[in-house]
Amino acid sequence: MFYFCREKKCNMKRNMMKHIVMCAVVLFLSCKIMIGQDNGLSSYYLNKNVENTYSSRSYLSTSIVTSIAQDDNGMMWFGTKRGLNSFDSYNFEEYNQIDGIINATITDIQPVGDTLFIGTERGLCVYDLKNKRATNFFKETDSLILPDNYIHHITKPINGRITICTKGGTTVYDLTTKDFRVPKVSNYFPNYEVRSIVYMPKYDTWWVATSNGLVSYQDYNQSVRHYYSVEGLNNTLSDSDLRCLFVVDDDNLFIGSTNGLTLLNIANKEMEVIDLNSLTNYYSSRIDVSEIISVSDEEIMISTYSDGLYIYNHKRKTAVHISKFDRRYAISENYIYDIFKDETGSVWIATFSGLNRLENNLAKFHTINIFEKGLMQSITYFLELNDDNILVGTESGVKIFNANDESIKDFKTFFNAKEDYFESLYVYSFYLYKDAMLWVGTRNNGLYIYDIKNDRLIDVSKEYEIDNIDRAVVREIKCDEYENMWIATNMGLYCINLITKESCFYLNDKKDNKSIPNDDVYDLMFADDVLYVTTGDGLATYHYDTDCFTTYRLPDSLTKNDVVRNNGLFDIVAGGDGRYYIGSYSNGMLALSPDTKTFKTSKREDSFGTMIYSIIPDDNGFLWASTSKGIMKYDLRTKEITLYDESDGLQGNEFTPNAFLRSKRGQIFFGGFNGFNYFYPNEIQLETKKPKVIVTSLSTNNDVKYRYLTDGDTINLPYTSNSFEIAFTTLNLVRKNMVKYLCKLENYDNEWLSYDSKHRYADYRKLRPGTYVFNLMATNEVNISNEEPLRLTIIIHPAWYQRTIFTISVALIVMALLFILIYQRGKIIYQKREQRRKVAELEAQMVQLKQKTLQLQMNPHVIFNTLNSIQQYIINHDIDNAVRYLSSFSRLMRRILNNSNERYIPLSDELEAVQLYLELESMRLGNRFSYNIKIETDVDVKNIEIAPLIIQPFVENAIIHGLVPKKDDCFLNIKLSMIEDYKLLCVIEDNGVGRKLSEKMKLEQGGAHKSYGMSITKRRLEMMSKISNDDFSVDVVDLYDDNGVAIGTRVNIVISYQD
16 A cells, blocks of 8 residues: 655644753763774773762872882772872872871882882882881981882782892892892992893793893893893894883793883894884884883783883784874873783873873773864764764764774765765754665754765755754654655654655644644654654654554653653664563653553662663663663563663763664664764673772771771771771772672671662761671672671770779779768768757747746736736726726737747737837836837838747846836837848847846845746747757846946847748
8 A cells, every 4th residue: 555645734733842851061071082993902991080080089199190009909009299199999098208108209119918119219118008007218227228219110029029129229128038138149230220120930030121231130040141222233122221121921021111112032032123103103203111011912002201102912013002192092191100900901001190091891882982173072873874884973964984993984075975065064863765865854954865876965845845844853764665754853743755745744732632742753663554653742653544643651650759740752662572662751761562552661769860762672682772871781581770881981971862773783882972882782791700898998986087998907996986987899890880788897787788889888876885897798790799708897995984993993982872871861860850859859848938938927926916006096096097007908918828829920019019018017117117119120020020928028127127126217228120131139228227236136125036037038049049040149238337337237139030
């Protein structure tokens, strides 16, 4: 059935929802470049500046790197112009004078077990890695050990000894006896500078590179032979000023000099000068060789002090030159001090301007960069032509890449065209129609057809009268069996019939659910007589018979956890297992069942936020996908996912959506913003090496840092450093990003803790004093782990008050204190009991005294005097005074009775009783005395309370014994004032006869009246002082005139009161 689209204008309302994929600008601090197959380093890619590549805050001590080494644990060591640096694959650590390292340019480093032998321009440093101690040797102080301070080279251990080459000769260090010895060899000139030395056991010969030729020496007969450069001879050295030596295949000795490279065959003693200039077409007037290493079975690498690197194949006799001026293979500097191949196979390059590394590309991803006017180009599309030629779309035109020789040609050259028709155009897609017409889609610059045979360019918008396509992003172009050319753009889907030249245009219509779901169209696939279309809002299938679309979107079960639900889809491809696989914007790689049209996703937690752009199946049951975070490998059988990123040699982690291809040879191409990668799926290897783990540091809460700890180390911490962080890593794996770590702190963790490569530390807080053992293991990407865990012992010492003897001492002291406390407690209880008993006795006496006082106030004699006075008033017919006297007496008795029932009474009540008593006595005695009661203003008589019956007995005593005997002109003064807090002073003063005369008069009268009131009151006051601890006092003062005649008495009473 012949089918073509009927001509029609799509007047549907446009709702242009442009689904723009925002491609983040990748700031490439390190220039990672693939070294091609032609130079023999196809398994390497160049990391131009190691220091800036890693997300670390650590740096080299200086950019001038002079020497490189690796110890048995895999730690890298770098000597610089300003000290020593270690590198644990992520971070640099500096060792300098604080660590005891000699402050000078480091010329060579040789690790031996747990010791670093460090050669400098000013002496030798031997650094103990276990104890973190340095021992330094200088010619000035150790002349028998060190011939000269300037050290050129330190050999690896040979027969238990290492040899140290200096400007003044050699010295030998015995690793067993720990002794130095300067060898004495006849016919050997010790004033030569010894630059390098090697031992060839097959010939039992030492070969020594000096500043004046090559020297051979045999131990068994002490024979010495000299080799020099002789001008005009073929079998001679390139120069007598030698730099380095390197042995290959036990018979060949490569000799680097200040003027080139020489090969000496030991068996036949033939010398050959290697002309690197002619082999590389690079000219240097003087190739000053700094170091030689092996990079493969057939190749050596030669570094120089001025001309960069050379790769020499000693089997094929070919060479390649690499310098900082190479566009594709540029190193940071041509001035190279040292090169070193590490345990993983990567090659390190120490230069005058930083540290470079040719990283071992275990995964064998080839990286190609395309430049235009000095700028690296983004890759947008691939199309295979013939003879391994790949058409490459870039942001500035079209290039042709040959996968066989990795050559790159421009469009004009390859097609022999009159001009480069697509120069400076952002090319987005290709389609080759019948090997003759090349369709080329661009971004916002139209769609074109290049007639290859006639070298003619056709503008599709004009040829087929299609509006708006010149402003669209043409993402995909495909032709169906009916000669319909389908064109996917960001402005809808176009269809052109190549026979009738009729066209149609499909846009989204929100009112029509049979229209295309979104105008942003990404990919097209023909299958089952259906056209599958991926868009910015789901998948659509176009049915030829009905000329309409059916839309399929992701179910809620797949998108329920998305922050923003997104149905954007990219590439669609048949997976080989009966399902179709689709790249999505935020839901991983989707699997679509063609029959049920149901989706499943490969998305997992660690792929959150990853966009899947392009998908390519291989022949081994795997799907390969380019993503926003690298390349993903998906196993259709096990559903396992393997991720590859920039550290595996990719051009970058971010790829472009439509740039992918599987070539006829089985190579897979993915394009990105920094070039493209291509590879054979079978060559992508998994790493099976057992991990080596180390503890890079232990940092405490007191800012103390213990660096580089290995198995069996012990750290002693004070009790104040009971919180710490342990950082760790692996040193011998290439794919470090796939490592999983397991750790457990014995005596703290109940189970093993698992961390990924981004979390290379364990944190512990506020541990108790004791001994802990930190166990560390690691597994690689195929779950192979180190057989035995690394064990690090951490001892937190207790504080002095946490030690056992202190605990016992404290326990004894506490027991003693408890005994004393219990004893004192019992004693206090007994004393309180005794005190309560005594108080009870005193209170009983107080009651008795109070009763006696009351009895004195109301004794028969007082009542008789009162009645007698009333009778006298009645006899004298003085009824008013009789009534008045009787009334005052009754009030006095009532007040005395009321006051006697209270422990404390207001001062006003006590004064009222005194006032009534004075009135009665004054009336009874015929007003023979006058009285006055004065109260100071600060005395609040209503709110001050005192004990009752205190003042009146002293007033009574003053009247009876002082005023009554005097007969006339008598007075009595009472004064109340405050003397201090809660103390009241009562002064009772009379102008009577005085105590002596009163006593005499009583004796003359036969002791008729004895006063008990004052003495009882004094006893009451004394007992009140004992009971309440208040101060009560009575002071009686006799008053005399100037002639010594008694003129009265003054009583001072201090009374405690309460508010």
